[in-house]
Amino acid sequence: MVITDLSIIARTASSKEEENLRFQELLRKEDSDAIDKLVFELNESISPQIDCTCCGNCCRSLMINVDCDDTERLAKHLHLSKKGFEEKYIEKSTEGTLAIMSAIPCHFLHNNKCAVYNARPHECREFPGLHKPDFKRRLFATFMHYDRCPIIYNVIEALKEELKIAMVSEGE
Ligand code: SF4
Numbered sequence: 001m002v003i004t005d006l007s008i009i010a011r012t013a014s015s016k017e018e019e020n021l022r023f024q025e026l027l028r029k030e031d032s033d034a035i036d037k038l039v040f041e042l043n044e045s046i047s048p049q050i051d052c053t054c055c056g057n058c059c060r061s062l063m064i065n066v067d068c069d070d071t072e073r074l075a076k077h078l079h080l081s082k083k084g085f086e087e088k089y090i091e092k093s094t095e096g097t098l099a100i101m102s103a104i105p106c107h108f109l110h111n112n113k114c115a116v117y118n119a120r121p122h123e124c125r126e127f128p129g130l131h132k133p134d135f136k137r138r139l140f141a142t143f144m145h146y147d148r149c150p151i152i153y154n155v156i157e158a159l160k161e162e163l164k165i166a167m168v169s170e171g172e
């Protein structure tokens, strides 16, 4: 059974920090293609059981990077000029190389739903990224969100079971 309660996930994640570090070490030794296959399968079975519109935790807690295509698409969607969109919703690094949505939670999260869903940034479409190959190369980024994303949390826990790795949580 999947766990979707964010407070339970956050609490459990904190008790599993050591376990997860050990698990990442073990994953690094596994065959990359085999791990990708397992993660794809688990993601395909677990993701449909989790309703992102009842969660919205990534939209409430992450900084979203946007590129030029994202900005143009969102501006068009909102009937704004690109400049007008950027002034209202985007913060840029001083060199202008990095652009992020300027608010956390995201400006466009309304009642846990994305108000610009069809035009949402590429990064939002890809999150949490468990459908992408080379899972082992993204361990740090994935585990960084283990405590906030029910999809990641449940896929990782199922992956531990699949690999039949007996791991004892710190303090147990
Ligand atoms: S644009 Fe939509 S999907 Fe992306 S963070 Fe904002 S509310 Fe969430």
Ligand code: SF4
Pocket: 050, 051, 052, 053, 055, 056, 057, 058, 059, 127, 128, 148, 149, 150, 151, 152
């Ligand atoms: S991607 Fe993860 S954190 Fe974001 S809404 Fe879906 S379950 Fe929640």
